[in-house]
Amino acid sequence: MENTDLQQIVEQASQEIAAAENEHQLNLLKSKYLGKKSTLNGMMKKIGTLPPEQRPEFGQKVNKAKKRVEKLLEGQAEKVKEAAYRKAVTQEAIDLTMPGRKTNFGSLHPITKVWRELEDIFMSLGFEVAEGNDIEDEFHNFDALNTPPDHPARELSDTFYIKDDVLLRTQTSTVQIRVMQSHKPPMRFISPGRCYRNDNDASHSPAFHQVEALVVDEGITFADLRDILNIFVKKMFGPHIESRIRPHFFPFTEPSAEIDIVCVNCRGKGCHICKNSGWLEMGGAGMVDPNVFDQLGIDSEKYTGYAFGLGIDRIAMLKYNIPDMRLLFENDIRFLQQFK
Amino acid sequence: MNISYNWLKEYIDLQLSPQQLIDKMTFAGIEIEAVEELGKELRQFQVAEIIEKKPHPNADQLSICLVNTGQEEIQVVCGAPNCKSGQKVVLAPVGSKIGDLEIKKVKLRGEESYGMLCSEKELGISDNHEGIMVLPDNSEVGKDLATQLGLNDVRYEAEITPNRPDLLGMIGIARDLSALLNRKLQLPVAEISEDKTPIETLLSLENTEPKLCQRYLARVIKGVKIAPAPAWLQNRLRSVGLRPINNVVDITNFVMMEYGHPLHAFDYDKIVGKKIIVRRAKQGEKFTALDEETYNLNSSDLVIADSEKPMALAGIIGGTNSHITAETTNIVLEAANFHYIGIRRSSSHHKIFTDSSYRFERGMSSVTNEFISKRAASFILEIAGGELAKGALDSYPNPLPLNIVKLRPSRVHKLLTIEISSEQIKQYLEALGLKQVDSNEEELAFQIPSFRQDLTREIDLIEEIIRLHGYNNVQTFQKPQNITDTHRFYARRRVQDAAVNNGFSEIINWSFGDPDDLDKLQLAPEDPRRKTVKIKNPLGPSFSIMRSSLIPQLLKTALYNIHHGQEDLKLFELNKVFSVRRGQKLANEELQFSGLMCGLAQPNIWHTKTRQVDFYDAKGVAEDILQILHITNVSWLPSEEPFYQPGQAAKIAYKKLIIGNVGKMDAKIAATFNLEKPLYLIDINLEKILREIKTKLPQFQPIPKFPTVQRDISLLIPAKYNWSKVKKAIFQINPKIIKNINIFDEYKGKNVEKGWRSISFSLQLSSSTKTLTDDYINNLIQKIIDTLKNRFSIQMR
Numbered sequence A: 001m002e003n004t005d006l007q008q009i010v011e012q013a014s015q016e017i018a019a020a021e022n023e024h025q026l027n028l029l030k031s032k033y034l035g036k037k038s039t040l041n042g043m044m045k046k047i048g049t050l051p052p053e054q055r056p057e058f059g060q061k062v063n064k065a066k067k068r069v070e071k072l073l074e075g076q077a078e079k080v081k082e083a084a085y086r087k088a089v090t091q092e093a094i095d096l097t098m099p100g101r102k103t104n105f106g107s108l109h110p111i112t113k114v115w116r117e118l119e120d121i122f123m124s125l126g127f128e129v130a131e132g133n134d135i136e137d138e139f140h141n142f143d144a145l146n147t148p149p150d151h152p153a154r155e156l157s158d159t160f161y162i163k164d165d166v167l168l169r170t171q172t173s174t175v176q177i178r179v180m181q182s183h184k185p186p187m188r189f190i191s192p193g194r195c196y197r198n199d200n201d202a203s204h205s206p207a208f209h210q211v212e213a214l215v216v217d218e219g220i221t222f223a224d225l226r227d228i229l230n231i232f233v234k235k236m237f238g239p240h241i242e243s244r245i246r247p248h249f250f251p252f253t254e255p256s257a258e259i260d261i262v263c264v265n266c267r268g269k270g271c272h273i274c275k276n277s278g279w280l281e282m283g284g285a286g287m288v289d290p291n292v293f294d295q296l297g298i299d300s301e302k303y304t305g306y307a308f309g310l311g312i313d314r315i316a317m318l319k320y321n322i323p324d325m326r327l328l329f330e331n332d333i334r335f336l337q338q339f340k
Numbered sequence B: 001m002n003i004s005y006n007w008l009k010e011y012i013d014l015q016l017s018p019q020q021l022i023d024k025m026t027f028a029g030i031e032i033e034a035v036e037e038l039g040k041e042l043r044q045f046q047v048a049e050i051i052e053k054k055p056h057p058n059a060d061q062l063s064i065c066l067v068n069t070g071q072e073e074i075q076v077v078c079g080a081p082n083c084k085s086g087q088k089v090v091l092a093p094v095g096s097k098i099g100d101l102e103i104k105k106v107k108l109r110g111e112e113s114y115g116m117l118c119s120e121k122e123l124g125i126s127d128n129h130e131g132i133m134v135l136p137d138n139s140e141v142g143k144d145l146a147t148q149l150g151l152n153d154v155r156y157e158a159e160i161t162p163n164r165p166d167l168l169g170m171i172g173i174a175r176d177l178s179a180l181l182n183r184k185l186q187l188p189v190a191e192i193s194e195d196k197t198p199i200e201t202l203l204s205l206e207n208t209e210p211k212l213c214q215r216y217l218a219r220v221i222k223g224v225k226i227a228p229a230p231a232w233l234q235n236r237l238r239s240v241g242l243r244p245i246n247n248v249v250d251i252t253n254f255v256m257m258e259y260g261h262p263l264h265a266f267d268y269d270k271i272v273g274k275k276i277i278v279r280r281a282k283q284g285e286k287f288t289a290l291d292e293e294t295y296n297l298n299s300s301d302l303v304i305a306d307s308e309k310p311m312a313l314a315g316i317i318g319g320t321n322s323h324i325t326a327e328t329t330n331i332v333l334e335a336a337n338f339h340y341i342g343i344r345r346s347s348s349h350h351k352i353f354t355d356s357s358y359r360f361e362r363g364m365s366s367v368t369n370e371f372i373s374k375r376a377a378s379f380i381l382e383i384a385g386g387e388l389a390k391g392a393l394d395s396y397p398n399p400l401p402l403n404i405v406k407l408r409p410s411r412v413h414k415l416l417t418i419e420i421s422s423e424q425i426k427q428y429l430e431a432l433g434l435k436q437v438d439s440n441e442e443e444l445a446f447q448i449p450s451f452r453q454d455l456t457r458e459i460d461l462i463e464e465i466i467r468l469h470g471y472n473n474v475q476t477f478q479k480p481q482n483i484t485d486t487h488r489f490y491a492r493r494r495v496q497d498a499a500v501n502n503g504f505s506e507i508i509n510w511s512f513g514d515p516d517d518l519d520k521l522q523l524a525p526e527d528p529r530r531k532t533v534k535i536k537n538p539l540g541p542s543f544s545i546m547r548s549s550l551i552p553q554l555l556k557t558a559l560y561n562i563h564h565g566q567e568d569l570k571l572f573e574l575n576k577v578f579s580v581r582r583g584q585k586l587a588n589e590e591l592q593f594s595g596l597m598c599g600l601a602q603p604n605i606w607h608t609k610t611r612q613v614d615f616y617d618a619k620g621v622a623e624d625i626l627q628i629l630h631i632t633n634v635s636w637l638p639s640e641e642p643f644y645q646p647g648q649a650a651k652i653a654y655k656k657l658i659i660g661n662v663g664k665m666d667a668k669i670a671a672t673f674n675l676e677k678p679l680y681l682i683d684i685n686l687e688k689i690l691r692e693i694k695t696k697l698p699q700f701q702p703i704p705k706f707p708t709v710q711r712d713i714s715l716l717i718p719a720k721y722n723w724s725k726v727k728k729a730i731f732q733i734n735p736k737i738i739k740n741i742n743i744f745d746e747y748k749g750k751n752v753e754k755g756w757r758s759i760s761f762s763l764q765l766s767s768s769t770k771t772l773t774d775d776y777i778n779n780l781i782q783k784i785i786d787t788l789k790n791r792f793s794i795q796m797r
């Protein structure tokens, strides 16, 4: 008789507990089924009316039912709590597509970016970095570079002059001369900087940027020059970009060469940027002319060296696909902010 | 590995002080980790002679000795029964120390004593405390004891790299030094006279593990007398940190320390069956070692056994069942070579690490056995007496041929760049014990001695050559030229980065300037920027000078952008400006930083309320730049630049140097550049900073151990006092505790009287020595308020 009663009570409690939605309802159910006035409690009080031999078994059964109800209450309390938490979290959901609070940092000029990259590449290859004056004398810009006074490059129309023998440097080779005057070989450095030519059109800027490299030591060969150019091109433009050098003339190098790289746009197939040649001219190079060494008091029998020069602006244009040199100096913020 | 300076000198005439020797060993690749001066303690005691002994009048146990110290005759009270007149004894003079006890002039039962006659135990020489130490009659009175006993020495603790087990003995070290110093190595000789009894009649040998035991050589000596070893031998062992035990064991240890190759001695009479068996242990076999631990052996352990029991864990430790005791009269002397793999396995498995296992697990030679066995035997015969059985039992199943390694002198040059003749190469390598066996012009062939198993390839020989030739004798070719001005190089990048992080975009303009712009900026005639460098053939009149300021072009760039609808601008240029250098052909070229801000401080974005830029935005940028250049202690004073609005522009002063200006551009002047909106400029002479200000890198400051406390204060300040004055006054009150002052509000207007302003700030307080209490903080705050009231008539809000 008691068995069925107990089962019924537990069954009913189970249903009501499962339906409870909050803590308050659970508290009410707790007192209904386990409180002083609950049926289970009442049954426990009845225990004294039973024959002694039945008492233990009866007690155990009632206790078991109580435990069961307790367990159900606890389980449901956990569920109710979790549901409340989930609900609160859902209510806190926000629009994830709205823009974040970012730092509005500015941008380095693309020329500066390439300038730094050049410095970093060459410094990683053991080069030092030398600086020099923009305003130079004729000796360092021309004479010392094996450019005699009647050379066409010295004509006034190409060069900005300050005084008769003072000018705006036309190349950063001036720095190389100065370092060779102030230091002894071995030396291995680059000189990035601003140069000037009296020239102003779509493809020429009167002020432009260049990096030149000079290595002087015993046993420096043409192979070292090719090597460094190859490494540089691949580091700057990517491992798949090939380069070549072809004969040319510069007054201060012998043999002299111009450096070409495979067109970064068409990869050599031919396009408007490379004028369908598949190649882009990058700069000049060569083995330092013994005359240059002799003039500076460096033993040209003992030492050999190579030098090369590259246009920073041109590299920036190629790297960032900038079609017109003038954009570099217009400083339109809509242009500048593209290179963050 | 411990090395004794004196011992080393037995084999090589060093001609080096102990200190010089450290350098030589270091460059031979033997790293010295510690140096200990031996005998130092004993140097305070001296040899003295008892001239007269008479009984103490007040004590039967004591006697009074008149002692000659070599300099004077003194009275010493002595309690030792063995002291006699005429003896040479050891005196601890007044002022010397035995342990912590200082010897003083004392009265003993009414008789004065000027020192103490010492026992060997008191001197720390042995455990002998039966009376005072008595020295031989020929001892020199007055000599210090360390010298008398030959105990002045230097012990080096060397780290021997695992490839050089040959350096685990004095001779190996001496050989390297001999090669390095080009000085002769004096190798010991061993002469033995054998008895008529063939060893085979006394003992037999079975080696069942030829792989693990590459060689086993045994000799038998009958009739030895076990006793303490002579003093010189004990001293040698002590000098390398070994404890003397008895003559035979000490001799095996001596030869081990000499040749780096361990030996062992067994008590012949304990060998059951008179047979030595080299075998693997049985699984679970019990063995009690000399460390008095009992080990459970397993089948991967190699043991030296007799017909019944293991007597030693091969190459690692001997057993108590067969070791040399005072009763031993007949011995077996073992000189074996065990494979390093087996030794390493057993030693690490049983966690037994001995001088022997340390050496065997690095790989020993199988050739030296013969010699060291003779060497040890000859010492035993000499010191412990006895008869050496004829011959030796020698199991050497697979004699290793000596390796030949070929070397091309051209390769030496190719790798090391040094020019070194074949003759020199030969000299270096033969000094190391190699032997040239063949040579032609291209190639030399060398036989490698058994103790240099590490030399197997040409490159190994090249390493030896350069080690002896001297690493630092190799010429270097690249010299850093210091062409790069590193400070300038990075300062420039850091300033650019600071501006970019502040939202600025970098612009690059040509270097040509328009002279009219300098008029527009109303620069005074004497302003250095008026001394411009003029171009003879310019592009046009407005490009006819080299710019002396970056500002005109900055303004023009701003105008260009405003015309294109971009009104919120933060622009900077970091570039050269030029001016005439008086009396010089070339010009001044200086790095300048100039920035411009106008419009909104931040883009107008939904979540962040924005505002127009103001002076403090511009100042913040300048402060950031100064901070990353590590410039502190600048003052912000009213600017004297003509093109700024007075009252909203500051010059940046570092001591007497003006390094820049920050502020609002004068509206009327801006209008001459067709700019209508408020503009803020930052103009910093980077050249001046780089040239004239020496800055230091930030140096680490300990993180405070005690918590930082924050207190907020609001004040009303008369407008005539600027913040920097107030701030300075606050810091001065207790700069050790007041770590930071952070203004969080400034207010003028309603509820604040005219001529006053309200400033609220938080103080950050912490101490490096204690946690600040409320009382302490309240007192400090009260002090701050009182000071400010007195000095600036400031009121609390």
Ligand SMILES: [Zn+2]
Binding pocket: A263, A264, A265, A266, A267, A268, A269, A270, A271, A272, A273, A274, A275, A276, A278, A279
């Ligand atoms: Zn192309």
